[in-house]
Amino acid sequence: MEKELRIIISGGGTGGHIFPAVSIANAIKELRPDARILFVGAEGRMEMQRVPDAGYEIIGLPVAGFDRKHLWKNFAVLIKLARSQWKAKSIIKKFRPQVAVGVGGYASGPTLKMAGMMGIPTLIQEQNSYAGVTNKLLAKKAQRICVAYDGMEKFFPKEKIQMTGNPVRQNLLTATRDHESAITSFGLDPKKKTILILGGSLGARTINNTLKAGLQTIKETPAIQFIWQTGKIYHQQVMEAVKAAGNIPNLYVTDFIKDMATAYSAADLVISRAGAGSISEFCLLHKPVILIPSPNVAEDHQTKNALALVNKQAAIYVKDVEAEEKLLPVALATVIDTGKLKELSDNIAKLALPDSATIIAREVIKLGERRNDK
Numbered sequence: 547m548e549k550e551l552r553i554i555i556s557g558g559g560t561g562g563h564i565f566p567a568v569s570i571a572n573a574i575k576e577l578r579p580d581a582r583i584l585f586v587g588a589e590g591r592m593e594m595q596r597v598p599d600a601g602y603e604i605i606g607l608p609v610a611g612f613d614r615k616h617l618w619k620n621f622a623v624l625i626k627l628a629r630s631q632w633k634a635k636s637i638i639k640k641f642r643p644q645v646a647v648g649v650g651g652y653a654s655g656p657t658l659k660m661a662g663m664m665g666i667p668t669l670i671q672e673q674n675s676y677a678g679v680t681n682k683l684l685a686k687k688a689q690r691i692c693v694a695y696d697g698m699e700k701f702f703p704k705e706k707i708q709m710t711g712n713p714v715r716q717n718l719l720t721a722t723r724d725h726e727s728a729i730t731s732f733g734l735d736p737k738k739k740t741i742l743i744l745g746g747s748l749g750a751r752t753i754n755n756t757l758k759a760g761l762q763t764i765k766e767t768p769a770i771q772f773i774w775q776t777g778k779i780y781h782q783q784v785m786e787a788v789k790a791a792g793n794i795p796n797l798y799v800t801d802f803i804k805d806m807a808t809a810y811s812a813a814d815l816v817i818s819r820a821g822a823g824s825i826s827e828f829c830l831l832h833k834p835v836i837l838i839p840s841p842n843v844a845e846d847h848q849t850k851n852a853l854a855l856v857n858k859q860a861a862i863y864v865k866d867v868e869a870e871e872k873l874l875p876v877a878l879a880t881v882i883d884t885g886k887l888k889e890l891s892d893n894i895a896k897l898a899l900p901d902s903a904t905i906i907a908r909e910v911i912k913l914g915e916r917r918n919d920k
């Protein structure tokens with residue numbers, strides 16, 4: 547019987563796929579410190595930096611996303627896909643994993659497809675309330691499908707589904723920094739109410755435009771302060787607008803927040819896109835939130851993610867097209883309404899699914915060990 551446990555984890559593209567992958571890896575390491583974990587990502591994407599930052603080895607595939615609007619442009623994408631499958635096969639042959647985990651995003655398609663074809667057990671983690679095309683295809687060969695929302699049997703074979711919730715980074719849950727010192731660390735005033743503005747791991751155009759248009763309002767509301775994450779690609783244009791607006795002491799702007807635990811601790815209210823990972827964090831940390839789902843994602847899945855909360859009075863919903871008109875007035879009214887903040891916090895707390903990473907890690911180890919026994 548082979549004892550060493552080798553696991554491939556594949557996927558990425560955005561934080562929403564990478565961070566769950568890292569927390570599953572951390573949980574596996576806690577349960578089986580001797581396990582060897584290899585990540586397989588997409589060349590040039592965010593995971594190639596974030597995964598080594600988290601202490602894991604990663605190999606990139608030359609994979610790219612399909613252009614769903616201009617199908618004729620996909621010839622090069624198909625060639626890259628074929629090359630990626632070939633490379634995934636050679637990685638699997640060399641590393642000899644007993645189990646492969648797919649977290650969604652470009653690389654998980656070719657990696658899990660090849661793993662399945664080579665007889666290696668696979669586990670899929672679907673973060674959203676609406677399954678992506680790749681995961682639906684991969685589900686046929688998968689042994690286990692870990693989900694975070696009810697009703698996923700619409701997309702996947704019922705007997706393979708396990709409700710686990712989305713894994714969030716362990717340090718978000720164990721952080722101990724108190725509210726006041728968290729606010730001070732952003733150079734803001736601990737006595738004032740604080741709104742944290744997030745655009746998902748990449749930033750959100752509508753939210754940034756709304757805030758840019760609202761800079762004067764922010765300036766004229768000194769009793770409330772703002773921590774604004776712009777995303778890398780929008781950062782420069784936002785900084786130019788902020789500079790042009792003059793001195794705004796109640797505003798902190800950054801492209802990306804590395805220490806999300808401190809940012810959450812500072813926030814009385816969060817404004818955010820409705821990415822599945824972000825939502826799981828709001829639930830686990832009981833954060834009152836205004837959600838503005840991105841209309842630019844596959845099958846409009848963010849609206850479905852958001853409505854799962856909004857229908858239970860666990861979040862406030864502002865449509866993307868209405869953001870410029872409604873977002874700031876709603877946020878300013880909510881953050882000073884202590885009763886509303888408490889109601890939102892109490893309701894969102896009920897939707898939290900804790901220990902997700904550990905539950906998934908146990909499933910992964912079980913699949914790997916079962917194969918070892920064969």
Ligand SMILES: CC(=O)N[C@H]1[C@@H](OP(=O)(O)OP(=O)(O)OC[C@H]2O[C@@H](n3ccc(=O)[nH]c3=O)[C@H](O)[C@@H]2O)O[C@H](CO)[C@@H](O)[C@@H]1O
Pocket residue numbers: 560561562563565650673674744745746747748775801802803804806820821822823824825827840843847848851
């Ligand atoms: C545009 C797009 O395709 N978005 C998708 C992507 O979202 P996206 O990559 O934005 O992912 P999520 O909202 O799920 O998670 C964002 C993650 O980034 C972290 N974070 C965010 C900002 C920051 O400054 N620092 C930081 O660390 C958050 O704490 C969170 O852990 O994957 C999600 C999960 O499949 C999907 O639901 C989203 O629809």
